[in-house]
Structure formats: C-alpha cells, structure tokens
Amino acid sequence: MFSWCTDPNAIDGLAWLSCYLTTGKHLSIYVSVGTVLLLLAITAPVALAFGFGGAMAARSHFPPLSWLGKAYIAIVRGVPDIAFFLFFVIALDQFFEWIRHEVKCPDWDQPIRQGNDFVVCPEAKLPLSTAAQWVHETYGFSLAVLTFSIVFGAFAANVLFGAMRAVPRAQLETAEAYGMSRRQTFWRILVPQMWVYALPGLSNLWMVLIKATPLLFLLGVEDIVYWARELGGAKTAKFTDYPHPDWRMWYFLALLVFYLAFTRVSEIVLDRIMKRLTHGQATMGGEAQRKAS
Amino acid sequence: MSCWETIADYGLRSIGIGERLLPRDNFTLCQQVTLIGSGMLWNIYFGVVALVTGFFLATALALGKASKITPVRKLAEWVIFVFRGSPLFIQFFFAYFLFLSLKSVSPAFDPLTSAWLGAALVLFLNTAAYTGEIFYGALLSVPRGDVEAADAYGFSGWPRFRRIVWPTMLRLAWPAYTNEAIFLFHATTLVFFSGFPAWQQRGDALYYANYFADKTFNPFVPYPILAGFFILLTLCVVGVFGLINKRLNRHLPKERRQKMRMRPRLLMR
Numbered sequence: 001m002f003s004w005c006t007d008p009n010a011i012d013g014l015a016w017l018s019c020y021l022t023t024g025k026h027l028s029i030y031v032s033v034g035t036v037l038l039l040l041a042i043t044a045p046v047a048l049a050f051g052f053g054g055a056m057a058a059r060s061h062f063p064p065l066s067w068l069g070k071a072y073i074a075i076v077r078g079v080p081d082i083a084f085f086l087f088f089v090i091a092l093d094q095f096f097e098w099i100r101h102e103v104k105c106p107d108w109d110q111p112i113r114q115g116n117d118f119v120v121c122p123e124a125k126l127p128l129s130t131a132a133q134w135v136h137e138t139y140g141f142s143l144a145v146l147t148f149s150i151v152f153g154a155f156a157a158n159v160l161f162g163a164m165r166a167v168p169r170a171q172l173e174t175a176e177a178y179g180m181s182r183r184q185t186f187w188r189i190l191v192p193q194m195w196v197y198a199l200p201g202l203s204n205l206w207m208v209l210i211k212a213t214p215l216l217f218l219l220g221v222e223d224i225v226y227w228a229r230e231l232g233g234a235k236t237a238k239f240t241d242y243p244h245p246d247w248r249m250w251y252f253l254a255l256l257v258f259y260l261a262f263t264r265v266s267e268i269v270l271d272r273i274m275k276r277l278t279h280g281q282a283t284m285g286g287e288a289q290r291k292a293s
Numbered sequence: 294m295s296c297w298e299t300i301a302d303y304g305l306r307s308i309g310i311g312e313r314l315l316p317r318d319n320f321t322l323c324q325q326v327t328l329i330g331s332g333m334l335w336n337i338y339f340g341v342v343a344l345v346t347g348f349f350l351a352t353a354l355a356l357g358k359a360s361k362i363t364p365v366r367k368l369a370e371w372v373i374f375v376f377r378g379s380p381l382f383i384q385f386f387f388a389y390f391l392f393l394s395l396k397s398v399s400p401a402f403d404p405l406t407s408a409w410l411g412a413a414l415v416l417f418l419n420t421a422a423y424t425g426e427i428f429y430g431a432l433l434s435v436p437r438g439d440v441e442a443a444d445a446y447g448f449s450g451w452p453r454f455r456r457i458v459w460p461t462m463l464r465l466a467w468p469a470y471t472n473e474a475i476f477l478f479h480a481t482t483l484v485f486f487s488g489f490p491a492w493q494q495r496g497d498a499l500y501y502a503n504y505f506a507d508k509t510f511n512p513f514v515p516y517p518i519l520a521g522f523f524i525l526l527t528l529c530v531v532g533v534f535g536l537i538n539k540r541l542n543r544h545l546p547k548e549r550r551q552k553m554r555m556r557p558r559l560l561m562r
Contacts, residue, residue: 078520118511214382225383246390252390255386256387
C-alpha cells in the first residue's frame with residue numbers, strides 16, 4: 001500500500017503496523033464493514049414494512065388475517081431468534097428452488113426429497129451452477145437480508161401494534177364524528193400519530209438489529225466475524241510477509257469497540273430525533289419540554 | 294429400536310451419559326426429539342446459573358449506578374454500557390480467545406476455555422448488566438413515601454435497604470425482569486456457535502437441531518421441535534416468575550397488584 005512497505009522484515013513499530021493493516025486481506029475486512037452497513041440499510045426499511053403489514057393484519061376485523069398477524073407477532077417471542085435465522089436460510093432457499101422446479105420442470109417425476117437429499121432439476125438450482133461467484137455471494141446475502149427482515153419484521157409488528165393502540169381513542173372518535181371512513185381514519189389520523197408512540201420501541205429495535213448483525217456469520221456470509229477469525233489466527237512466515245501469533249483476541253476486541261461506538265452514536269442520534277418528535281405532542285414528554293423552555 | 298431404547302440411549306447424551314455415537318442416518322422422529330431435548334439440559338443449566346448468580350451482581354450494579362461516590366458510579370455505568378452496548382455473540386468470541394491466551398499463561402485458567410465455565414461466566418456478566426439497568430430504573434421509581442415512612446420508623450442503612458427499598462425495587466422491576474429471563478434462555482443457544490467447542494459433541498439443543506438439519510438437509514423437522522421445546526421452557530419461566538411476582542405483590546390490595554404484562558419489551562441481545 002505505502003511506499004515503505006516493500007520489505008516488511010526491515011520495518012517495525014508503527015510503520016510495520018500501517019503496512020500490516022493495509023494488506024489485501026485487511027481491505028476485505030474493511031469492505032465487510034460495508035456489508036454490515038448495507039445489511040442494516042436494507043433490512044431496516046424492509047423489516048419496518050413487514051412490521052407494518054403484520055400490525056395491520058393483527059388489527060384486521062377479518063379473523064383469519066388477524067390470527068395470522070398475531071401468530072406472526074407471537075412466535076418470535078417464544079423461540080430464540082438464532083434458531084429462526086438458521087431455519088429460514090435453508091427453508092427460504094429450498095422454497096425458492098421448489099417453486100422454480102415446479103415452474104421449469106413440470107415433467108420431472110422423481111420426488112424432491114430423496115432420503116437425506118433435496119433434489120430439484122438442474123435448471124431450477126438457485127443460483128445456477130454455472131453462475132459467477134458474485135451471483136452466489138449476492139444470492140447468499142439477499143437470503144440473509146430476507147431472513148433478517150422476516151424475524152425483525154415480527155418485532156417491529158409488535159412495536160407498531162402497541163403504538164397503534166396507544167393513540168388516544170378520542171382522536172379516532174373525533175375522526176369518526178367528522179364522517180371519515182375506517183380507511184381514512186387509519187391513514188389520516190392513526191398512522192401520522194402513532195410514530196411518536198412507536199419510536200422508543202423502534203429505536204430499541206434498531207439497537208437490537210445492530211447487535212444482531214454479527215449473526216450474519218452463521219448465515220454463511222463472509223462478514224466481519226469471519227474475517228476477524230481468519231486474519232487473527234496465527235500466521236507463520238511461510239505463508240505471509242507479516243507473521244504473528246494468535247491475535248484473534250485483539251481482532252474481536254476491535255469488533256467489540258466498533259459495536260460499542262456504533263450503538264453509542266445511534267443512541268445519541270435517536271435521542272435527538274425523539275426530542276424533535278415529542279415537541280408539541282400531547283404526551284408527558286412533550287409537556288415536560290414545554291415547561292422546561 | 295423402540296423409542297424407549299432411544300430415550301435410554303440418548304436422553305442424557307448431552308452430558309455424556311449413554312450412547313457415545315450420534316445417529317448418522319435414517320433419523321427417526323424419536324431420535325431427533327430425544328437428542329434435542331437432551332441438549333435443552335445445557336440451555337437450562339446456562340440460563341439458571343446465569344440468572345441466579347447474575348441476580349446478585351445486578352443488584353450491586355444497580356446500587357452502584359445510583360451511588361453518590363463517583364468512581365463506584367462510573368464503574369457500574371461502564372460495566373452496564375459495555376455489556377449492553379455490544380453483541381453477545383462478539384462477547385462470547387472475545388471471551389473465548391481471551392481465555393485461550395490466559396490458558397497459555399497459567400494452567401489454572403484451563404477450565405475457562407470449556408463452555409460450562411467460560412460461557413456461563415460471560416452469560417453471568419451479560420445478564421447482570423441487562424438486569425442491573427432494569428433494577429436501576431426500578432430503584433429510581435421506588436416511591437419516596439415508602440422511604441420516608443421507613444425513616445420515620447427508625448430504619449436506616451442496610452436494614453432499610455433490605456426490608457423496604459429492595460423488595461419494592463424487585464416488585465417494580467419484576468415484569469421487565471421476566472422478559473430478561475426469557476431472552477437470557479434464548480441467548481444460551483449462542484454458546485456453541487461462538488468458539489466454545491462442544492466437547493465430544495455434547496452440545497445444546499440448537500447444536501443438535503443444527504446437526505440434524507445439516508445431515509438431512511431438511512430444516513422443517515428439527516427446528517420446529519426445537520421451537521416446541523423453547524416455547525415449553527418459556528412457559529415454565531413465565532410460570533415460575535409469575536408465582537414470585539404474586540408473592541412480591543401479596544401485601545397490595547387486589548386492584549393495585551401489578552399484572553404481569555405479557556407484551557415484551559425487547560431485551561434481546
């Protein structure tokens with residue numbers, strides 16, 4: 001990377017470290033930080049959409065839909081989230097392949113599950129065995145995003161469902177008195193007002209989501225945990241210009257600090273947003289702000 | 294092989310009693326249920342140990358965070374911040390590799406690298422931090438009247454804390470603490486996926502469920518079994534905590550008793 005890095009054996013101290021930390025493999029760990037941020041950036045809105053759908057379903061007056069929504073909310077509570085992650089990654093993959101199998105190979109006569117194997121016709125494989133490496137990686141990443149969104153959507157649904165019920169009943173009654181239909185009341189009165197009630201729960205959820213990102217490692221994505229294990233392991237002079245003993249402890253310490261900083265910054269930002277949103281609201285928080293100023 | 298034989302062989306497999314070899318193919322439903330259930334022993338062990346020991350440290354942390362002595366308060370705040378602000382998964386990894394390097398310093402640290410002690414220690418500190426924050430919030434909302442009444446009766450120092458403040462704090466914190474306990478049991482599934490080795494394939498419930506899912510490539514059997522076990526465990530936790538809640542609230546008139554709120558406040562790691 002730097003001009004002084006040509007002979008790693010001749011340098012030491014900070015210069016050595018600066019060379020060591022900019023090797024090609026280390027660049028991959030910095031890129032994987034980007035993977036984590038990308039996952040957060042995609043998952044957060046998608047999970048919110050899932051959650052909104054779930055909360056709307058749970059509020060529905062059509063019983064089966066409402067049961068479905070409530071079951072979706074309830075199930076993630078009783079079962080460890082990591083079990084869901086491990087389950088959905090395989091289940092979604094097989095589900096997609098099965099659908100493609102049904103569409104593309106209608107005259108395939110063998111069963112799909114043969115003993116311990118899951119067999120679909122070659123054209124239905126996802127991604128195709130001839131596909132490039134980046135397709136495989138992108139597919140794995142999208143599966144991970146979808147899995148995260150389903151699990152966190154359930155938590156978001158729970159938060160939004162509570163927030164919708166927290167909007168004062170009088171507001172909705174006023175809307176009805178003005179002759180608004182149920183749909184109008186929902187979109188014009190309930191939805192704009194529920195966010196301030198939902199925000200504490202949603203910011204909590206954001207923290208939880210940040211702290212769940214290392215689980216990407218378990219879903220087979222080459223994320224920061226993967227690279228920390230890879231780069232930290234003991235290296236001998238035979239394979240690298242930068243031999244070192246087992247440094248995995250320090251790599252994970254760095255990850256720990258990274259996550260601490262990330263959650264701390266989020267906390268501060270979310271606090272600011274909360275202050276903004278409570279401004280002028282008919283809640284205890286808003287009242288306290290009014291008195292203070 | 295009948296199901297009873299399977300239970301006799303594999304019922305305690307996770308703690309090393311019974312048949313050594315795991316089944317390799319032609320898995321029956323009975324084998325899957327038995328082995329995953331046997332793995333639950335580890336989840337229960339980790340959860341109970343962390344809860345019982347963490348409870349005391351959590352009380353200390355809550356008091357520390359409310360303390361007027363600056364160094365004590367700062368220390369408690371930092372412990373709570375570090376363990377609540379970072380992912381448990383990373384904490385496990387860091388702790389495991391830390392214990393590995395300690396091991397090379399002195400053999401006295403040997404047991405820390407195995408899950409039964411090392412992971413339990415991490416879970417203990419983690420749950421203590423989360424619970425400490427809950428207890429701290431409850432401590433701040435202990436009604437002033439209670440403390441003033443205690444003063445009027447001549448309570449002070451330790452007796453006042455032990456007889457008046459502490460029970461009220463627990464009473465106020467209990468619903469949130471129940472949630473924490475549920476999520477702690479869920480968090481125990483991370484242990485064997487985070488560096489800590491499952492010695493002789495003695496793993497927890499998720500370890501075995503994952504084993505079956507890998508071998509059969511069919512997630513639709515082992516994971517629902519695991520889910521069933523965990524829902525049972527969650528119901529047990531809720532039941533036990535509900536009984537304690539009842540006892541903590543027994544002096545209150547009926548309508549003022551705090552109902553256990555079953556809506557979760559997220560505490561997941």
